[in-house]
Amino acid sequence: VQSISRHDYRPYPYRITHADLQFDLQADATRVHTRLSVESADASGQALVLNGEDLTLEQVALDGRTLSPDEYTLTENTLTLAPGTLPAFTLEITSLCRPADNTQLMGLYVSGNSLFTQCEAEGFRRITWFPDRPDVMSRYRVTLRADKQRYPLLLSNGNLLESRDLPDGRHEAVWEDPHPKPCYLFALVAGDFACREQTIQTRSGRDALLQVYSDHGSEHQTEWALDSLVRSVRWDETRFGLELDLDRFMIVAARDFNMGAMENKGLNVFNSAYVLADPESATDASYHAIEAVIGHEYFHNWTGNRVTCRDWFQLSLKEGLTVFRDQEFSADMMTHGLPEAEAQSARAVKRIDDVTALRIAQFPEDAGPMAHPIRPESYQSISNFYTATIYEKGAEIIRMQHTLLGEEGFRAGMDEYFRRHDGQAVTCDDFLSAMESVYVRQNPGSTLEQFRRWYSQAGTPRVKVTLAHDAAAQTLRVTLEQRNPPVGIETRQNPPVEKLPLHIPFALGLLDGEGKELSLTHKGVKQATALLELREKSQTWTFENIAEQPVPSLLRGFSAPVIVEYERTPQELALLARHDTDAFARWEAAQSLATRVLLDSISRPESGSPDEQLLIDTWEALLQDGSLTAAYRSRILSLPAERELLEKTSPLDPLAVVEARRRLIGKLGDALAPFWMTAYEDNRIDGPYAPDAASSGKRSMRNLALLYLMAAGGQGGQELTLEHYDAARNMTDRMAALGALVQYGTPEARSERLQHFYTQWRHNPLVIDRWFAVQAASAATSLADVRQLMTHPDFSLRNPNRARSLIFQFCTNNLRNVHSREGHSFWAEQVLALDALNPEISSRLARVFENWQRFTPVLRDSLQQAWRHIQSQPALSSNLSEIVNKALS
Numbered sequence: 080v081q082s083i084s085r086h087d088y089r090p091y092p093y094r095i096t097h098a099d100l101q102f103d104l105q106a107d108a109t110r111v112h113t114r115l116s117v118e119s120a121d122a123s124g125q126a127l128v129l130n131g132e133d134l135t136l137e138q139v140a141l142d143g144r145t146l147s148p149d150e151y152t153l154t155e156n157t158l159t160l161a162p163g164t165l166p167a168f169t170l171e172i173t174s175l176c177r178p179a180d181n182t183q184l185m186g187l188y189v190s191g192n193s194l195f196t197q198c199e200a201e202g203f204r205r206i207t208w209f210p211d212r213p214d215v216m217s218r219y220r221v222t223l224r225a226d227k228q229r230y231p232l233l234l235s236n237g238n239l240l241e242s243r244d245l246p247d248g249r250h251e252a253v254w255e256d257p258h259p260k261p262c263y264l265f266a267l268v269a270g271d272f273a274c275r276e277q278t279i280q281t282r283s284g285r286d287a288l289l290q291v292y293s294d295h296g297s298e299h300q301t302e303w304a305l306d307s308l309v310r311s312v313r314w315d316e317t318r319f320g321l322e323l324d325l326d327r328f329m330i331v332a333a334r335d336f337n338m339g340a341m342e343n344k345g346l347n348v349f350n351s352a353y354v355l356a357d358p359e360s361a362t363d364a365s366y367h368a369i370e371a372v373i374g375h376e377y378f379h380n381w382t383g384n385r386v387t388c389r390d391w392f393q394l395s396l397k398e399g400l401t402v403f404r405d406q407e408f409s410a411d412m413m414t415h416g417l418p419e420a421e422a423q424s425a426r427a428v429k430r431i432d433d434v435t436a437l438r439i440a441q442f443p444e445d446a447g448p449m450a451h452p453i454r455p456e457s458y459q460s461i462s463n464f465y466t467a468t469i470y471e472k473g474a475e476i477i478r479m480q481h482t483l484l485g486e487e488g489f490r491a492g493m494d495e496y497f498r499r500h501d502g503q504a505v506t507c508d509d510f511l512s513a514m515e516s517v518y519v520r521q522n523p524g525s526t527l528e529q530f531r532r533w534y535s536q537a538g539t540p541r542v543k544v545t546l547a548h549d550a551a552a553q554t555l556r557v558t559l560e561q562r563n564p565p566v567g568i569e570t571r572q573n574p575p576v577e578k579l580p581l582h583i584p585f586a587l588g589l590l591d592g593e594g595k596e597l598s599l600t601h602k603g604v605k606q607a608t609a610l611l612e613l614r615e616k617s618q619t620w621t622f623e624n625i626a627e628q629p630v631p632s633l634l635r636g637f638s639a640p641v642i643v644e645y646e647r648t649p650q651e652l653a654l655l656a657r658h659d660t661d662a663f664a665r666w667e668a669a670q671s672l673a674t675r676v677l678l679d680s681i682s683r684p685e686s687g688s689p690d691e692q693l694l695i696d697t698w699e700a701l702l703q704d705g706s707l708t709a710a711y712r713s714r715i716l717s718l719p720a721e722r723e724l725l726e727k728t729s730p731l732d733p734l735a736v737v738e739a740r741r742r743l744i745g746k747l748g749d750a751l752a753p754f755w756m757t758a759y760e761d762n763r764i765d766g767p768y769a770p771d772a773a774s775s776g777k778r779s780m781r782n783l784a785l786l787y788l789m790a791a792g793g794q795g796g797q798e799l800t801l802e803h804y805d806a807a808r809n810m811t812d813r814m815a816a817l818g819a820l821v822q823y824g825t826p827e828a829r830s831e832r833l834q835h836f837y838t839q840w841r842h843n844p845l846v847i848d849r850w851f852a853v854q855a856a857s858a859a860t861s862l863a864d865v866r867q868l869m870t871h872p873d874f875s876l877r878n879p880n881r882a883r884s885l886i887f888q889f890c891t892n893n894l895r896n897v898h899s900r901e902g903h904s905f906w907a908e909q910v911l912a913l914d915a916l917n918p919e920i921s922s923r924l925a926r927v928f929e930n931w932q933r934f935t936p937v938l939r940d941s942l943q944q945a946w947r948h949i950q951s952q953p954a955l956s957s958n959l960s961e962i963v964n965k966a967l968s
């Protein structure tokens with residue numbers, strides 16, 4: 080498979096100013112008539128090359144004259160016209176695509192009784208012949224024709240110009256998008272949907288119609304989605320001064336969708352899991368995810384659509400920036416209207432959740448065979464680069480710019496970015512230059528030149544901290560030293576790649592021995608938190624008036640995506656966990672203490688950890704600290720997730736992690752039972768369900784208390800959990816009880832409630848996804864159970880949500896049962912089965928074990944065999960080949 084390099088970018092030699100598409104929509108075969116207005120953009124007379132995939136070409140015409148096959152060159156994936164002499168011409172192409180056979184869900188495909196498109200990254204070529212690259216921007220006019228009864232709604236981007244009935248029960252609709260766009264933002268939807276809508280006035284007083292379409296019967300579940308969309312529009316106006324530029328903005332929910340959602344101009348297509356919610360069937364987590372994803376796709380309207388990517392190497396230009404924007408949106412929504420202290424705590428909870436996700440998904444990626452900078456240098460299949468690095472690390476790199484420039488400076492940089500590039504397809508460098516124009520004004524003589532390295536260097540930097548306290552001089556010298564070791568393919572390069580020091584904003588605070596915050600005075604400036612800008616390999620700062628050896632609070636707010644190296648005593652961690660004024664660093668200290676106890680108990684299972692009692696005392700103090708909000712308390716008192724802990728073992732030892740964690744939860748549950756019971760009672764909520772931060776925080780704390788009580792193992796825990804399940808009036812509580820039972824309950828209680836749950840919810844596919852997932856991820860579910868679940872009439876590998884809920888959950892989160900020879904070959908078998916249907920999904924499943932080399936020897940051997948088995952199969956998709964070859968290289 081061919082690899083594409085960033086440096087090989089060349090502008091497209093033609094402009095496609097207008098694309099006029101006419102669709103005769105039918106599920107089995109759709110005829111597309113494409114009329115392109117083409118202008119030469121480059122005098123050197125190059126051939127016009129169009130991309131196509133799985134298409135049947137019927138006719139090609141140039142300026143109205145049908146071409147004979149010897150006047151163009153057709154290969155499996157290209158249609159080439161030799162350079163002509165005309166500066167401008169019209170090219171017409173008629174072709175067929177087959178939506179009903181399209182199991183990849185890229186291009187035009189069938190979901191339920193409807194037709195949907197997914198074009199990012201390279202799906203448009205599966206619809207018609209076209210230069211399928213983001214720097215070719217055109218004005219689209221789209222005519223959709225279809226059977227009116229089967230497809231009463233015909234939607235595409237932009238404005239509806241006209242619709243009319245045709246003979247034979249067909250009808251047509253004509254759409255025009257006033258904004259030039261790359262073809263990856265094209266969309267059409269045809270089907271029969273219910274619609275919830277609202278007209279709003281945008282900031283400048285224009286009316287805009289907002290619509291959410293979903294299957295009939297689910298209209299009662301779209302209120303939250305529409306409200307979230309209204310909030311997104313308002314937020315972008317207020318925080319970034321960005322207004323909706325369309326008269327109509329539509330969201331359509333699809334049952335079959337490869338990812339979360341897609342930001343097509345004015346016609347977003349969403350995985351129904353990120354649209355549909357009602358208190359009975361959706362959890363707090365889904366409410367928050369829906370708001371975040373609706374925000375994310377809406378914010379792309381500016382960061383991605385108005386200003387798009389020049390090429391796919393620049394993917395993080397839109398994704399990292401838009402994730403940063405959706406994170407800020409969620410934080411602002413969570414803190415809205417709260418008193419300052421609670422708002423700070425809610426903001427910290429959001430940060431904790433985001434950083435946890437980064438550490439679980441991105442840190443391992445950045446240390447494995449797929450490690451890549453946020454702007455990759457090469458790829459074989461761009462689909463494989465929709466990664467945690469591009470998205471989540473990309474967002475951290477934007478966040479550091481926000482930290483360095485401040486809120487006002489960052490806003491000024493964004494304004495400048497749009498002033499310079501509105502309507503263009505640009506690069507990450509262009510974004511940074513806009514930010515830099517503000518930074519140099521703020522910091523004369525300084526630039527963001529060194530900061531640019533974050534875009535080209537892969538791997539998680541390590542920052543070692545050394546403190547030297549001088550009691551006589553009352554000074555503290557803080558030395559930060561950064562290391563950027565080689566990762567992924569770099570580890571095999573000869574000579575080794577030279578990685579250069581990064582520009583790292585490092586937030587630091589100090590506490591005294593009693594836990595009181597000290598101020599940091601450097602060159603006469605006094606602060607509670609100092610932002611150290613580490614630029615050299617090693618740098619030292621001296622702080623004055625520090626009378627005693629302090630306890631440092633490091634990387635406050637997670638000011639940079641790095642790993643801190645600093646040896647602490649358990650007592651220091653306990654002190655920080657009780658007293659740090661920075662809520663993020665405080666949580667981090669509690670988590671580090673718990674991690675230490677867990678790792679101790681893995682390395683010496685007979686004696687356990689000497690710090691266990693300190694952890695219990697700390698947990699007790701936190702349970703009794705009345706100043707903490709329920710949401711924050713639930714985060715600080717949760718043990719690190721299995722996968723987070725696994726990353727801290729070397730070699731990776733999943734079984735030991737599962738046992739140690741289960742044992743410690745039980746121990747903490749038992750030792751602090753009365754406190755958990757009080758927390759359970761104190762966080763009861765009466766009244767109707769609302770997903771706001773305070774209420775969901777209370778549910779989160781109450782359900783955590785329940786889990787600890789259940790894990791403690793006594794009869795009382797299970798009884799309480801069964802009662803909790805029966806009394807639940809919302810899905811958050813019901814799932815919490817079911818999850819606790821499935822993990823820790825007796826086999827009878829578990830299967831009885833699982834059966835009850837299934838019977839109650841069997842008509843709601845999103846809830847049945849949860850039913851599969853909660854079983855698949857449980858340590859009590861064996862591989863044989865999973866195979867049995869695969870024979871369930873509701874299971875299908877073709878629906879990505881279902882495959883994710885059973886197969887992915889088992890392979891990713893059931894650490895106890897997937898790690899055996901049989902478990903590993905099950906994984907390989909499913910990767911191959913999925914690859915025949917949908918390579919977007921198979922390559923993601925393959926990536927679950929890309930770090931196989933880091934496991935204990937027995938597991939490593941068995942994983943290697945499973946990988947080799949995959950590699951030995953004929954006709955792997957190009958997506959999967961890239962992953963397999965990198966994993967085994």
Ligand code: HT7
Nearest residue numbers: 199200337338340341342462465
């Ligand atoms: N920009 C969207 C990417 C996307 C996608 C990519 C590959 C295959 C299917 C896909 N569906 C959506 C999602 C986003 O980041 O907003």
Ligand code: ZN
Nearest residue numbers: 375379398401
């Ligand atoms: Zn996105």
